[in-house]
Amino acid sequence: MKMRSDYTCPLELTHDMIRGKWKPLILWQLKKGACSPSALKKSIRGISQKMLLQHLHELLTCGVIKKTSSYGYPLKTDYFLTERGKKIYEAVSIMQSVGIDMMLEDNREDFLRDKGLL
């Protein structure tokens, strides 16, 4: 996300921080605990290394996550949520909940349609 230099609206600011396609999924995974890039890549189906690292970097810049790096081989880095990240996760959690409701309703409709009840 290209961030603007001046935000007058707090909602636009936060929205831009998590607009990226994979950001909610990354936060969702990190909520489970600190995680390395390779582990994240495994758990988020379809994400490329480039997009993962790009989004991680953007989240770092906004103070939503932080990382710990151990220099020397083998390389090992862990990303984890900051307090700000945990707060944003609450919003992500609601989004997840709404999504589940929608998918259940859709399935219910499909079910009813299959039975000729809709």
Add this chain to the structure above:
Amino acid sequence: MKMRSDYTCPLELTHDMIRGKWKPLILWQLKKGACSPSALKKSIRGISQKMLLQHLHELLTCGVIKKTSSYGYPLKTDYFLTERGKKIYEAVSIMQSVGIDMMLEDNREDFLRDKGLL
């Protein structure tokens, strides 16, 4: 937003529903009560009529908002949040809260920097 036809992840589904640049602001305004397009346009600084109507249409499609239209002149239409929309608003509200915190912290840093304390 170009919606996919198949969502296996509820989080991706909801995220795509509100990724549009102006969607959170529209929901924020509608939370205050039903509103006409022209009134929304006035209250959302910088939005064009095209983007407003486009996003309203997308939100309608996803069942986040609904509208009432009175045919005949002068034309009068009101958009309002559905139950689903009100639930998503809760997430938007958290985003707003996080944004306010960030802006306050930034101002605080600017303040301290001005005083030579940072």
Add this chain to the structure above:
DNA sequence: CAGCATCCCCACTGATACTG
């Protein structure tokens, strides 16, 4: 394994003009 650089496409956005 973590991270960066390049190239390319297309979806999102915006400006403008038009219709009922």
Add this chain to the structure above:
DNA sequence: CAGTATCAGTGGGGATGCTG
């Protein structure tokens, strides 16, 4: 006033290969 159509710019995202 609500809603649609067209055109053009841009930046987000994907594929791929390279480096420490």
